[in-house]
Amino acid sequence: MDTVQASPTPSVEQSSAYSIPAEAHLLEQVIVHTPGSEMELVSPANREDLLFDDILFVGHARQEHLLMCSVFEKIVGRPDAVLQIKDLLRETFEAAEEARHAFVEKLCRSLPEQNLGAVEDELKRFSPEELQQFALTGQSDLAIQAQPVPNLMFTRDLAAVVHDHIILSHAATVARTRESIIINVILHHHPRFAPHSDKVIELPPGVTFEGGDLLVASPDTVLIGHSERTSLGAIMAIAHELFERTSIEHVLAVDLPKRRATMHLDTVFTFASPEEVIVFPPLLETHGFGYAMHFTAADETGRFVTDMRRNLRDVLDELLDRDLTFIPCGGTERLHQEREQWTDGANVFAAAPGAILGYERNSRTFERLREHGYRIVSAESFLSYFESGEFHPGREKVAIQLGGTELSRGRGGPRCMTLPVARHATPSGDAPAGE
Numbered sequence: 001m002d003t004v005q006a007s008p009t010p011s012v013e014q015s016s017a018y019s020i021p022a023e024a025h026l027l028e029q030v031i032v033h034t035p036g037s038e039m040e041l042v043s044p045a046n047r048e049d050l051l052f053d054d055i056l057f058v059g060h061a062r063q064e065h066l067l068m069c070s071v072f073e074k075i076v077g078r079p080d081a082v083l084q085i086k087d088l089l090r091e092t093f094e095a096a097e098e099a100r101h102a103f104v105e106k107l108c109r110s111l112p113e114q115n116l117g118a119v120e121d122e123l124k125r126f127s128p129e130e131l132q133q134f135a136l137t138g139q140s141d142l143a144i145q146a147q148p149v150p151n152l153m154f155t156r157d158l159a160a161v162v163h164d165h166i167i168l169s170h171a172a173t174v175a176r177t178r179e180s181i182i183i184n185v186i187l188h189h190h191p192r193f194a195p196h197s198d199k200v201i202e203l204p205p206g207v208t209f210e211g212g213d214l215l216v217a218s219p220d221t222v223l224i225g226h227s228e229r230t231s232l233g234a235i236m237a238i239a240h241e242l243f244e245r246t247s248i249e250h251v252l253a254v255d256l257p258k259r260r261a262t263m264h265l266d267t268v269f270t271f272a273s274p275e276e277v278i279v280f281p282p283l284l285e286t287h288g289f290g291y292a293m294h295f296t297a298a299d300e301t302g303r304f305v306t307d308m309r310r311n312l313r314d315v316l317d318e319l320l321d322r323d324l325t326f327i328p329c330g331g332t333e334r335l336h337q338e339r340e341q342w343t344d345g346a347n348v349f350a351a352a353p354g355a356i357l358g359y360e361r362n363s364r365t366f367e368r369l370r371e372h373g374y375r376i377v378s379a380e381s382f383l384s385y386f387e388s389g390e391f392h393p394g395r396e397k398v399a400i401q402l403g404g405t406e407l408s409r410g411r412g413g414p415r416c417m418t419l420p421v422a423r424h425a426t427p428s429g430d431a432p433a434g435e
């Protein structure tokens with residue numbers, strides 16, 4: 001660890017709450033949710049409806065999550081690097097009655113079958129704390145209860161930031177619908193985000209989109225998984241908005257098998273640095289798995305042209321101004337690729353170029369990272385090494401292993417558990433890690 005070099009000070013001035021010019025740049029601020037009482041409500045009877053394959057030991061899951069947050073704080077090195085969504089929600093509800101009413105109204109309208117409209121007036125009279133608790137757990141003193149939102153820990157899926165805009169999710173499942181409402185009211189009413197509500201992109205009714213499907217490959221190109229969770233209609237609506245409002249010129253819709261194991265694009269493809277992708281190999285190798293539909297803006301009238309591409313690797317080669325190195329999740333054998341993809345080996349989170357976190361259990365993926373020049377270190381030893389000093393993300397690549405034995409049972413990895421709202425672009429002239 002003694003050869004880690006200092007990185008230059010970020011050069012990008014921020015005028016908005018949001019700023020993601022591309023994946024894997026230096027993290028500045030991230031929204032997370034450390035699992036709490038809502039997770040205690042997952043039971044053998046409701047777990048499938050709640051999209052859980054198992055029941056988590058919540059105390060351990062919390063410790064694992066808090067350890068992950070400490071690593072982010074160390075890497076970013078500023079006190080407000082990690083924002084807990086639970087706190088943002090309470091502050092939103094405290095800020096104005098209007099925010100509480102907006103939340104309750106959206107809730108009653110979006111899930112009419114749950115009959116919450118019957119207690120709408122009572123919900124509107126809840127204190128900020130009571131409403132926050134109800135939002136997370138579905139519990140209160142009222143006669144009607146709702147389901148908890150244990151998937152809130154996968155904050156990635158709630159929205160996606162592209163440059164200075166943020167696209168709100170439209171959850172594909174009832175289990176996650178309330179999460180979309182939670183992020184919606186935070187972005188429109190929290191004092192930190194409300195001044196930037198003109199940067200919020202809301203999708204038309206009827207389409208579905210979850211943030212884990214969107215990756216910003218470069219300042220002019222985004223990839224969006226056409227997955228179990230994100231519809232083609234949503235991708236077209238996003239392309240339309242991004243072409244109109246940002247410098248994005250290319251949207252690649254990546255076709256994924258519509259099944260749980262590949263529920264979002266980031267379950268099979270994540271950037272470890274701007275030049276390195278951890279990939280589940282069938283996405284690149286298997287005909288019919290991972291073809292891409294390329295959308296480009298055609299004219300001022302909001303139309304675009306589409307081009308069907310059979311091979312994702314080729315189209316990325318054409319569109320990106322850099323060569324990508326693909327690091328196989330699980331190594332070379334298909335059996336281990338599948339085992340480690342199942343436990344989110346391809347779902348790493350890059351807190352800085354070449355400073356990544358993944359679950360320790362995906363040992364063959366880490367072995368590959370070591371071969372690509374990464375120093376492998378546990379989260380605990382990373383923190384103890386830098387206990388009294390600053391970590392300077394720089395030219396040395398580090399892959400941090402998070403125990404994650406409980407967290408991984410929720411079927412999401414470190415990228416799924418993070419919603420970065422701001423990153424710094426690497427200053428020009430400075431070669432990013434990985435070169």
Ligand SMILES: NC(=O)NCCC[C@H](N)C(=O)O
Pocket residue numbers: 050051052151154156157176211212213263264266267410411412413415416
């Ligand atoms: N981006 C992601 O892949 N998120 C993981 C979400 C896991 C959650 N249990 C779900 O099924 O939605």
